[in-house]
Amino acid sequence: MTRAWARELAGWIAAAAVSLITAATVAASARADLLFRDGDSLIVAMVARSVLSGEKLDWAMSSVLFIPESAGFAALDAALPVGANGLFAVSGALNLLALYGAIRLVAGRSRPGYAPVAWSIIALAAFGALAMTETSPSRDALELASLQLTTTYYSATVVAVILAVGIMRRMLDRRARGVGLVVALGAVALFSTLTNPLFAVWGTVPLMFVLAVTALLDAGRRTRILTAAVTLVGATGLGFLARIPFAAWIANTGAGYAQPELWPESIAYYGGLLADRLSTAPGILASLMTLALVTLAVVRTVRAPDVGSRLVAAVAWIVPLLVVVGAIALGTHAARYLQPVVFAPLLALVAAPRAVTFPVRLRLRRASAAAAVALLLVGGGLSIPRLADAAQQPDPDLACVTDWVDTSGRTGAGQFWTVRLPKLHLDDPSGLVQVDHRLNGYAWLVNRTDFEVGEVSFLVEDSQTVPWDLPVSAVPDRVIDCGRYSILDFGDATLPLGPAHS
Template sequence: MRTWLRELGGWMLAAAVSLVVAASVASSARAELLFRDGDSVIVAMLSRSLLAGDRLDWAMSSVLFLPETAVFTALDAVLPVGVNALFAVSAVVNVLALYGAVRLVAGRARVGRAPVAWSVIAVAAFGALAMTEMSPSRNALDLASLQLTTTYYSATVVGVALAIGIARRMLDGARLLPMSLVLGAVALVSTLSNPLFAAWATVPLGAITAIGALRVASRGRMLAILAALLGGTLLGFAARIPFAAWIANTGAGYAQPDLWQESIGYYGDLLGDRLSTPLGVIALLVVVALLALAIVRTVRADEPGARFVALAAWVTPVLVVIGAIALGTHAARYLQPLAFAPMLALVALPRPLRVPVRARRQLAAVATVVLLIAGGLSIPRLATAANAPDADAACVTDWVEASDRTGAGQFWTVRLPKLHLDDPSQLVQVDHQLNGYAWLVNRADFDAGDVSFLVEDAQTVPWELPIQAIPDEIVDCGRYRILDFGETVLPLGPQRS
């Protein structure tokens, strides 16, 4: 079979896998994270603001979401669908992008290698992990499905895999200068967008290359990889300086080394929760098996590139977990390398199965047909999940738009209705004292100065209003309530983040 046909077939199968995985996750309780979570909507909100030509004065976290926003904005500009459908399409695109990076990691196609087939298998294994994850919580140890969101570092995951893939190509004999420049560019853009790239890629891969440079045979190429990674990462941090006004939190405060014992307890509790279900146990066994395979392939590898990938598959998650605990962190999303790095063991040595050629072709044909059919059947299922009605949120947005006034709500309450308004500035994000809450939002919203109604739900902290005021009417919108103060004006306080 011609190389381009084999590669095209790989992309088609990867697209089918992406559809199956996205439909499964979107049809589970995890849909809360895909479509409605307060954090998850930031990329869509920023994209809409860009397309609308708003004055941009955004207060971001330490993550700028630059690649994610670029992709979402492009999809929003060309697809005539609603925001939930865009989230669904993004989920498919994110998994497909991961396949592209894994395919790079698998190395060049040549005699005695089946990189396309093993790349599809690796992404399918990752997708299977995502399909075992059912928790609606962003804090659960459900790490693979985070790749399907627009917010939880999907571009960083792809960037780390790309870095490993480029390094492998360099060790396999690719020209050093151009590949070093490409690796440096990936490190620069990834670090600029999310400093976590340094912890997920630069530190573990740097450690691998530094030790590998002790071997005379591969010293030059290992040092080139190390230089490109370090140089690109440092330039990425420097490139963040012009964005300082947008970065409301540098992330330095997240490191609390004195809380390392509490961190162990926190992650231990999350692991216990994950293992409380049969699917969680199966997922853990899959990850352990892949880590064991990575260690075995590290020992057996007879090529520098294959050994590098195998090392990255188990060294990266191990160092990330140790680092997360040592820094006293309390966020499951920081541990995502536990989900995506071990699968790279499958493409470290992508050799064909040791079965007769005819049987192998028959197996491939059957798998192809099954995957394509499953992918096709997943499209309507994904569409149904994306178009599932939310009467309560619709009640709020309809009322707000009909009022032609400006109101406010707290972060976890107001994000979803705000996203779905034709004019998102009609809902201002505040804290319980009505101070402007400048976090993952356009600070231009606070120009309103005052509001005349409040939106609340079960997550709303009891209000401490700056003036004595009683609502004229309380509008019931299911899980939401709208406190309408009519002609009474509630002044907004100073901004905080």
């Protein structure tokens, strides 16, 4: 028992080191824009800060509520004496560590001849390698692994889908007994659907397909398979019902994202993203790695030693296939919806995590394993200052805006892509109101209480700002130059806000 605990602890320590190395490498690249500065990427931090401030909450969210992400970020914010960027950096590493935990559950119990801990670390390292090939600052690039490091792009849903697979594997284990696993699967499906209905698309629908095929092939486990299927579907349905009390916060149910008539455009869009990804050496390497994992998954599905291994191996290639086909069939145009393409194939590595044996003269001894862990720890330790440095990169333009707004004591406005970063870093985020180019309130991923101010006396703009079409004729008294930002100060004059919309 002691040896097993030591092995598990060593696995978590090694996984933490891999997470730090990956997070530091991604944060040191141009992908840092997505981690620390992108308008979409800031929503979780803004919600968490709003909750901690005790202010009235009237948020206009997308179809995603970000409940676990916001709770986790708020806990970190309350516990750690670091700024927003430091919290983003810590969250990135913790998201990867959570991914390891889910993969470790899928890998199954330790038993003679198997090495689930080692293979789980290898799977996380493979995912980290994919993330480290991604260096584009664009949220629309087909660079999907590094999205797991953000607080916004569905990191909790990724972990939840893998957790569901792990729980189902345990349910099919010969020694599995009791209702605990059924309750756990139901809780994961219900809560994940509540916070993000994408769980049904990435998890429930494709997993039901895999379970149905598994039931046909294995009559001996049919009762357990059907129990898993009923639990998954029932809990997902309850999750959708649980969203009803949050209806006032959900500004977009997501139904409008489905446009099946646009499937030809969807093929062209994703095809273009793939072509861009294959135009670079790191992109080609990542694509070959993914293809190798999918091939391994197919082989292990055919050669699986038991039903649990077959289930996991099948998930590793069927889920990505169904998600890609579904995304195209629904006419979607967002790379982030294809994340199962990079995280599901990892499960091929832990479908049947047998220990690797070597000839006597090449047999790895404990000292070799200890040396490998030590090397990872050194790499992880050296990555901490690198990650901290990436999070603390000075932004004088941003500081210019936030200092001016904080000092002014007045309320201004800006458009979505321009205003969100300064808004997050203000002492009082309500000092900047999110508007459209006509100065109507833009109620999207923002606390609608901001619009109660009714009027503003300055505007913030940058290269992403659409030319203003103001409701009244007004000329700024002065323009404050803040590098990539400009502040149009109207002095004592005020500009009325129009009606809010999402």
